[in-house]
Amino acid sequence: MKVLVTGAAGFIGSNLVYHLLESRPSWKITALDLLTYAGNIENIAGLINDRRIEFIKCDIADPATVNELFAEKGFDLVFHLAAESHVDRSIHSAAEFIKTNVVGTQVLLDAALSSKVSRFVHISTDEVYGSLGPTGYFYETTLLDPTSPYAASKAASDLIVLAYFKTHGLETVVTRCTNNYGPYQFPEKLIPLFVTNALEDKPLPLYGDGLNVRSWIYVRDHCEALLCAAEKGVAGEVYNIGGTSDGEVNNRVVTAAILEILKKPETLIKPVKDRPAHDRRYAVDSSKINGIGWKAGILFREGLEKTIKWYVDNRSWWQSIKTGAYLEYYERNYGAR
Ligand code: NAD
Ligand code: TYD
Helix, strand or coil: EEEEEEECCCHHHHHHHHHHHHHHCCCEEEECCCCCCCHHHHHHHHHCCCCCEEECCCCCHHHHHHHHHHHHHHHCCCECCCCCCCCCHHHHHHHHHHHHHHHHHHHHHHHHCCCCCEEEEEEHHHHHHHHCCCCCCEEECCCCCCCCCHHHHHHHHHHHHHHHHHHHHCCCECCCCCEEEECCCCCCCCHHHHHHHHHCCCCCCEEEECCCEEECCCCCHHHHHHHHHHHHHHCCCEEECCCCCHHHEEEHHHHHHHHHHHHCCHHHEEECCCCCCCCCCCCCCCCCCCCCCCCCCCCHHHHCCCCCCCHHHCCCHHHHHHCHHHHHHHHHHCCCC
C-alpha cells in the first residue's frame, strides 16, 4: 500500500506516521510537508533510516509539483492533514489559511482524481460546526456554522472534498475531531503553551472567564480513529471523532490540572482579554465512528500526565521553538492583552 501523509512534520501528522509504521508495517509512506513555522522535521527525525518512509518538502498549493508527485508515486491512500491550524493566527491574518486549507485541498483532490487514488481521508475539525451551549453535541448532520477564519477555511475544504465524491466519485472520507493534545504539539495551542510557560515560571494567559469548554482527545486515539476511517469508513461520509467523556472540561480545569501535576502555583494564571468570537463549547457525538469499530481509550488525566512528561523530557525540542519568530508572534498575540 502506497500512502501519502500531508502535514507529516506537524503535530498530528508526525504522530500518525509513527502510528501507521507501527500498526501497518508493510505500508510505504510518503511524508509530505512544507515545513512552515509549525512543521518540524525533528518530529520525524527518528525515522530517517527507515526505508518504508520518504520525506518530501512540498507546498500542497503548488499544482505543478503536486501533480507530478502523484503521477510519479501512484498513491493508493491519502491522509490529508497539512493546514494552517491555529485560530489566533487566523484572526491576525487569514490569507495563508485560505491558500493552504482551501486551495491546497483542491489541488490535492485534482491530483488524487487524475492519478486514481483509491481513498482520500480529509482530516477536519469539530470547529466547523461553530459553538455549542451548555448541553448537547455536534452530530455529522449539524449545520456548519464556523466562527473563526480558521474554522471557515476548514468548512470550505470539507465541502469541496464532499463535492469531489458527489461529482467525480472520488472515494473521500471526512473526519471531524475535537481538540487534540500529546507529544510534538506546537507550543501555541493551550496545553503545550501552558505546560511550557509553567515550566519556565511564565504567566499562563487564560482568555476571558476561562470557562470555555473543549473536549480533549489524546493524539494517539485520534490516529487510531483515522486509520479506522480509512479502512472501514464509507466513501462520501463524515465521521466525528471525540475523546473520552472525562476530557470534556473547561479551560480553568485544564489549567489547574497542569499546575497541579507540575507542582506550580496558581498565581501563574493571568486572565487576559478574550479571543474575538471565542466559541463557548465543543463536544461531538462519536457514535457513527464507534459503529465502525473505534472508541477513544485514553482518559484525560492519564493522557495529560503522559503529555506533560513528554514536554519535561524534551525541553530542547520546545526551547528551540520558543525563540525568534515565535517570540514576535507571542508579542503580537499577547502583548496588548
Ligand atoms: P500543525 O499546525 O501542527 O501541523 C500542520 C502541518 O502542515 C505543519 O507541519 C505545516 O508545516 C504543514 N503545512 C502547512 N501549510 C502547508 C502547505 N501549504 N503545504 C504543505 N504542508 C503545509 O497542525 P495539527 O494540529 O497537526 O493539525 C493537523 C490537521 O488536523 C489540520 O488539518 C487540522 O485542521 C486538523 N485538526 C487538528 C486538531 C487539533 O486539535 N490540533 C483537531 C482537529 C483537526
Ligand atoms: P486552542 O488550543 O487555541 O484550540 P482551539 O481554539 O482550536 O479550541 O485553545 C483551546 C482553548 O484554550 C480555547 O478555549 C482558547 C483557550 N486559550 C486560552 O485561554 N489561552 C491561550 O493562550 C490559548 C492559546 C488558548
